[in-house]
Amino acid sequence: MALHFILQHLDSPGSYARILFVDFSSAFNTIIPALLRDKLFQLNVPDSMCSWITDFLTDRWQFVRLRTHVSDLQHISTGSPQGCVLSPLLFSLYTNGCTSGHQSVKLLKFADDTTLIGLISDGDESAYRGEIDRLVSSCSTNNLELNSLKTVEMTVEMTVDFRKNPAPRPPPPCHPL
Numbered sequence: 001m002a003l004h005f006i007l008q009h010l011d012s013p014g015s016y017a018r019i020l021f022v023d024f025s026s027a028f029n030t031i032i033p034a035l036l037r038d039k040l041f042q043l044n045v046p047d048s049m050c051s052w053i054t055d056f057l058t059d060r061w062q063f064v065r066l067r068t069h070v071s072d073l074q075h076i077s078t079g080s081p082q083g084c085v086l087s088p089l090l091f092s093l094y095t096n097g098c099t100s101g102h103q104s105v106k107l108l109k110f111a112d113d114t115t116l117i118g119l120i121s122d123g124d125e126s127a128y129r130g131e132i133d134r135l136v137s138s139c140s141t142n143n144l145e146l147n148s149l150k151t152v153e154m155t156v157e158m159t160v161d162f163r164k165n166p167a168p169r170p171p172p173p174c175h176p177l
Contacts, residue, residue, distance in 0.1 A: 002117055005106050006156055009119040016157035018128055020116040022135070023150035027112035028087040029079035030143045033057040036094050043096065053090070078143075088112070098138045102127040107135075 006017045024030070033054045040050045057080060064071040080087040088111035095114075100107040104127050106117040116135060118128025139146055 002106070002108055002115060005117055005119065009121075010156070010158040012121065014123075015119070015121050016155060018118040018120060018125065019154045019156060020118075020132065021152050021154070022114040022116065023147040024112055024114070024139075025145040025147040026079075027144070028082075028084075028091055030145065031057065031079050031090060031094050032143050033077065035142060036090065039093060039096060043093070056086075057090075094142065095138075095144070098135065098142075100131055101134065102131060104128070105131040107131070 002019070006019070009015055009017055036057070037050050037054045040053065041047075058077045060076045060081065061073045062076050062081075063073050080090050091112050092109065095109065098107065098109075098114075100116075104119045104121070106119070108115045108117065114135075116128075116131060118125060118131070120128060136146070138144075
């Protein structure tokens with residue numbers, strides 16, 4: 001899907017794409033059950049299912065075992081249990097409201113993998129930059145922490161030059177995140 005959006009856009013002269021691959025720190029561990037419950041209500045999920053999911057995520061106990069060593073029990077009321085098959089679905093529902101508000105910016109999500117694609121024309125990156133700001137704001141509101149060491153941006157452009165000795169390409173514009 002991402003490749004289709006990008007290649008279709010690159011057919012237009014003077015266009016390029018900026019792609020932000022987003023990584024969340026401990027994504028499934030950051031789910032706040034009360035926020036998820038509110039989001040599920042907005043999605044018209046039945047009350048009984050909302051209550052079941054909230055109960056499932058709150059008042060859990062966990063410990064860590066490393067060979068013969070066992071940690072103390074810890075009371076946990078955030079996140080989804082490690083390795084739970086529901087975790088990707090619950091995270092997707094938790095971040096359901098995080099969407100792109102501009103037609104030239106695509107936000108693609110698969111569980112905790114998020115990609116923001118800015119289809120840039122005539123060097124105008126304002127919509128793309130605005131959507132990055134919206135994403136950062138949404139993360140703050142939803143207790144999600146962006147992992148800046150693993151979040152990367154890439155610029156894609158297509159230049160075809162059939163000359164025997166093509167002119168050197170100028171470097172792409174560089175903008176801080």
